[in-house]
Structure formats: C-alpha cells, structure tokens
Amino acid sequence: METIIDMQGVSWQREDRLLLNEVSWRVLPRQHWALLGLNGSGKTTLLNMINGYLWPTKGSIKVLGRTLGETDVRHLRQSIGWVSSSLQDKLYGTDSGERIVLSGKYATIGLYDRPSEEDISYAYACMEALQCTKLWSREYRTCSQGEKQKLLIARALMANPQLLILDEPCNGLDLFSRESLLSAITALASRTDTPTLIYVTHHTEEILPLFSHILLLRRGQVVQAGERESVMNADILSAFFENRVAVENHDNRIYLRPHS
Template identity: 65%
Template sequence: MGHVIDVQGVTYRNGKNELLNNISWQVRPNEHWALLGLNGSGKTTLLNLINGYMWPTQGQISVLGHRFGEVDLRELRQSIGWVSQSLQDKLYASDKAQNIVISGKFASIGLYEQITDEDQAKAEAFMKTLGCAHLWDREFRTCSQGEKQKVLICRALMAEPRILILDEPCNGLDLFSREKLLDSIEALSQRQDAPTLIYVTHHTEEILPVFSHTLLLRRGEAVRSGETAQVMTEDTLSGFFEAPVVVEQHEGRVYVRAGAKA
C-alpha cells in the first residue's frame, strides 16, 4: 500500500456551489496529519468524501490502497473511525461509559450483543490510555464534555480502525479540559497499534508535535500541505488567514495572534 489516503484533483460541487476545488492530498504510512481550516473551508465535505458518503464531481480518491469505484465502501468504512460531537446526541445518555465504548465493536447505538471478557479488557485498556478508566460504571450523561469525547474515541478504537479521524474534538472544552484531552490523544499516538490519526481543527495551538504533517484548507482549496514545521510559519499562516499574524511556539505547538511584529 503506497498511501493511506490519496486524493487526486478532487472537486465537489453541490448545484452551483463549489465546495472543494481541485484538492490533492496524500497521507503516507506512519504519518499523523492535522487538517486546519476555518468554518466553511470544506473540512466536513472532504471528510465525507474520504468516507465515501459523498462522491467527487471530479478527481479520484483511494483509501488504504482501495480506489473508490472499485471497492465496497461499506466494508472500507469499517477501517475508518470518525469521532464527531454529533454522535453524542445519538447515544443513550443512561448507558454506562464502558458499554458505549464496547458498542463501538458492533457499530451499534446501545449494546445488544454478548460481552466477552476480551471485550471488557480491551475497553479497559483503551480507557486507561485515554485517561478515562475512572468513568467505568458511570452513566454517559454524568460525564463532562471532555470525558464524553474520550469515551467516543475509545468507542471508535474498539473497531480497530486503521484511520481515526478526530473531528474538532476540543470544541466546547475549557482550557484545562482541552489540555487533558490533547494529552490523551498524544498518549494514543504513542501506542504501537495506533491508527493513522487525522486531527481536524481551526485552532493552530491544538496541533500537537505528533502531527508531523498539516493540510491548510481555505474556501475549498488546499492552500498548503506538508511537514508541519514548514507549513506553520508566520508568512504561510499570514497568507492563509489573509491577515498579518504573529506566530509563537511553545513546546512544539504554534500559537497565533493577530497583528504584525513591531
């Protein structure tokens, strides 16, 4: 397999609206990527295309070595985990946290299958990695927003995906909850069995050093992609945001503020 994700010249139009324009993007094995874009940049459209929920107007997509049009997308999706806050509303609030995690193995809302000792051990291991083992036997509705996101990530991992998309997981979190979640994501990336991570955000400071590569998406176009250190520069980000910004780095993360240097 040459690429984990291979998007070649993809354009997507919805009626007269062009949501993506000539996007080319390649994710190679052993790379973790950040996808940075403001609201309306086309991030969700691109994710839907990669998952095969939408079809490109032009261009070609291959995921895990399988070219779209030549593969059963229902089977392919079983290798892709997509963690989004929209899933929270579909889950049963009274379910225990570990049951929500285990239900990811069966891609079900609610748990109706027989649970094995192996299922429980696997769920416990993921919850320890994500720092939420203390939620065992807690009802989902009693968890904080950050805790719920950790449970959802563990749920996605139960299906042993080869790609894990984290779709703006820190939205709605306070500073401390955000940092706890980011610490958990970093711990996940260190596992030998970690899937390829795609972290979607519109905040530069959420891009951890583990995300070796970054794609900048603006108004449906790929402004720049490549190694994060080369992409997250003051000149590049000023052009990307279409306004002068000052870039400050701290522990391998990039913090941006408006305005030019004196």
C-alpha cells in the first residue's frame, strides 16, 4: 500500500462558506500523525471526508489506497476505526465492558451475535492493550469518562482497522484521567500490530512523542505539515495560533504559555 491517506487539493464548500481550502496531506505507512486545530478549523469536516461521509467540492482523496468516488465506502469504513466521544451516549449503559468491546466486531450498538471463544480472547487482548481489563465485567454506565474512552478504543480495535482515528479523546477529562488514557495510547502504539494512528486535538501537550508527524489546520487550510521537530517550535506555533507563544518541552511533550 503506497499511502494511508492521500488528499490532493481538497476543498469543501457549503453554500457561501469554504470549510476546507486546497488541503493536501499524505500519511504513509508506519507514520502516526497528530492533527492540531482549534474549534472551527475544519477538523470534523476533514474526518468526515476521510470516512467518505462528505465528498470534496474540489480535489481527490485516496484512503488505504482506494480512491473515494471509485470504491464502496461501506467496505472502506470497515478498515477505519473512528473513536469519538459522541458515541459514548449511544451505547447501552447496562452492557458490560466485555459486551461493549465485542460489539465492535459487528459495528452494532449492543451485542446480538454469539461471539466465538477466539472473539472473546481477542476482546480481552484489546482491553489489555488499553490497560482496562478491570472493566471486563463492569457495567458501562458505571465507568468514568476516561474508562469509557478506553473501552471505545478497544471496541474499535475489534474490527482490526488499518487506520484508527482518535477524535479529541481527552476532551472533558481531568488531569489524571487524561494521563491514564495517554499512557494507554502509548502502550497501544508500542504493539507491532497497531494500526496507523491519527490523533485529533487542540492541545499541544496531548501530542505524545509517538506521533512522528504533525498537521496544523486553521480555518480550513493547512498551515504546516511534516515531521514533529520541524513543526513544534515557537515560531511556527506562534504563527499558527496568531499569538506569540513560548514553548516548553517536558519529556518530549510540548506545553505552551503566552510569550511575555
């Protein structure tokens, strides 16, 4: 497979609003990317494009080597895991962690098929990868938001996706829940069978060292895209945020503060 994502000159216009403007972005195998953008930057529109829910007004998109418009997007989506907190409220609160994760194999809300022993073993392995096996028998409704996010990621892994999109997974988490989830994502990325990861956020400190490449998106345009070291510096981030910022590096994670 040549590319995981290949977007060339992609624009999307709704009425008189240009929500994406000439976006070009290539994600290669064995690369993990962070997508950094503030609210209203076009992140959700971009994700909907990748998943084939929106079609570009202009430009071309290939995902997992398949050109959108020339492939069955229903089959394509089976190879993409998109984890969003909006899914949390749709799942059944009385289901156990085990059932939540197993339902990912069938992409259903609730578990209606009888899983095999192999399925059950794999579900446990997915939860182990996310450091949440203690939730195996726990009712979903009793889990914290951070625990629910771990279950959602494990659920997405059940379908063996080639691409896993984590859409602002730390949104609404407190400091300790956030760090617990980020630790689980780091453990997941260390596995040899981990899919390509796209981590979407508007907080630089969430961008873990495992993300080798960064895309900066502002008002529907790519400001910068490339290797982490070339993007995460004070000059580029100040231009991106349109405010002078100072960059502090702690354990290879970038923390920002207003430049005095």
